[in-house]
Amino acid sequence: MAAAANQSKAVNTAPFYSHQLRKFGIISILTLFAFMLVFLFLLPFANMALISVKTTDQITEGATGVIWPMEPITYTYDGDGDGDQDTYDLYIVPMPDGSTRQLALVQPGRQSSQFLDPSNPEAGLIAWEGNWRGLSRVTELHPHFENFQTAWDMLDFPKVFRNTLIIALTGMIGTLLSSICVAYAFARFPIPGKNIWFIILIGTIILPSQVTLIPTYAFFAKIGWTGTWLPLIVPHFFANAFNVFLLRQFFMTLPRELDEAAMIDGAGPFKVLTSVIIPQSWAAIIAVAMFHIIFAWNDYFNPLIYLLGQPDLLPISVAVQQFNFQYGPRPELVQATSLMAMVLPLVLFLFAQKVFMRGVVITGVEK
Structure with missing residues (x-):
């Protein structure tokens, strides 16, 4: 008798939770849709802001997939000892042990190139086998607010x-x-x-x-x-x-x-x-x-x-x-x-x- 009474008092909460879940799903979809509309509306203004702090060269690079106003980093070094500072581009160079280093390209070549370590230039030139054109430049964020x-x-x-x-x-x-x-x-x-x-x-x-x-x-x-x-x-x-x-x-x-x-x-x-x-x-x-x-x-x-x-x-x-x-x-x-x-x-x-x-x-x- 007691068990039957407890069963009769049991409340089926499945419809309530189903309604709440449906309501949550609708609100989530509407919120996501609103965020998408805001994003699409603000996207042209974000593009304007990014272009306004770039140089013409950075905008040209942006056509190849570079969104942010990135600028290549260079290294200045007097390699021949004549007192004139030479400027070299920095590249991300893969090493034989699987690591990568940021090196300055001194003597580019088709099959082999000579690099210099900016952190230790006294060590001399570093020979690297491969086509240097496939290497990535070292860049930094440099917006031109001027x-x-x-x-x-x-x-x-x-x-x-x-x-x-x-x-x-x-x-x-x-x-x-x-x-x-x-x-x-x-x-x-x-x-x-x-x-x-x-x-x-x-x-x-x-x-x-x-x-x-x-x-x-x-x-x-x-x-x-x-x-x-x-x-x-x-x-x-x-x-x-x-x-x-x-x-x-x-x-x-x-x-x-x-x-x-x-x-x-x-x-x-x-x-x-x-x-x-x-x-x-x-x-x-x-x-x-x-x-x-x-x-x-x-x-x-x-x-x-x-x-x-x-x-x-x-x-x-x-x-x-x-x-x-x-x-x-x-x-x-x-x-x-x-x-x-x-x-x-x-x-x-x-x-x-x-x-x-x-x-x-x-x-x-x-x-």
């Missing part, structure tokens, strides 16, 4: 950074001021036909820029703005449809009771905007600011056509591209300039990551 300084000086990075920051920050101020005002009007004021006007505004987002390129350029050329920063800055003071949409969607999530409470205290529309709306909308505002800075930093076409023939006004996007055309045979300098051009947007994103991502989620998802 490539960044060379690229910095050749491109005049302080000047192009200054130009880009002026264009980006001035345009950011303009787009924030104008977009916030327009979005506030669409979100709070009873404008006649507001929904129709808003639909027309949003419709301009899908309008290709090439459609308005020629008349816009002709207009700026007519008023004498070509060759200046004005065509790259002034249009942002007239709002951007995409930014207006993001800010308007966020403003509509803020309760109107806050506006009414401020109005009871005597606040007007402008006071409500500056004291109620903006303080609660920093996430969306910072997201819009980051969007514009990244756009201005990467904008290549507009500066190319409006700043043609003005090398002192070029932003970093055009300057780096012209540098690439000029110094294409030196890929280490090209990659160094590209990495330095990525630094500021990456630093801005890392510092504003939490607020920026929150702004992206809020402006893109919440109703």
Whole structure:
């Protein structure tokens, strides 16, 4: 009876462990897949970083399978006693007893070569039978960080950074001021036909820029703005449809009771905007600011056509591209300039990551 009772109380745990094992397997596969995606995404940047610290010869050697910036080690020795130091390459030489030694090649030959032991040069030359071309060179890790300084000086990075920051920050101020005002009007004021006007505004987002390129350029050329920063800055003071949409969607999530409470205290529309709306909308505002800075930093076409023939006004996007055309045979300098051009947007994103991502989620998802 007792045995039967114990058997009836026994619990079959096999389904539970099977479920846990299946769950663990799914999580492991998804984690591995995520790591593979991150690896594939970062692989080009790792290749850029490696190339930027190599010489042209090291890059050529990399085509044969040498990934790291390795440089051959040489040995300097006055072999003939004339006072002149001779330089010899070091090789990994297999010895008859099965060991290997790092020896300097003094007299190469087809069947027999003469080597010198750098640790004991007084011992004289060491004869070695075999083809020395099949030996491996002795190398050491030698990254050339001076490539960044060379690229910095050749491109005049302080000047192009200054130009880009002026264009980006001035345009950011303009787009924030104008977009916030327009979005506030669409979100709070009873404008006649507001929904129709808003639909027309949003419709301009899908309008290709090439459609308005020629008349816009002709207009700026007519008023004498070509060759200046004005065509790259002034249009942002007239709002951007995409930014207006993001800010308007966020403003509509803020309760109107806050506006009414401020109005009871005597606040007007402008006071409500500056004291109620903006303080609660920093996430969306910072997201819009980051969007514009990244756009201005990467904008290549507009500066190319409006700043043609003005090398002192070029932003970093055009300057780096012209540098690439000029110094294409030196890929280490090209990659160094590209990495330095990525630094500021990456630093801005890392510092504003939490607020920026929150702004992206809020402006893109919440109703």
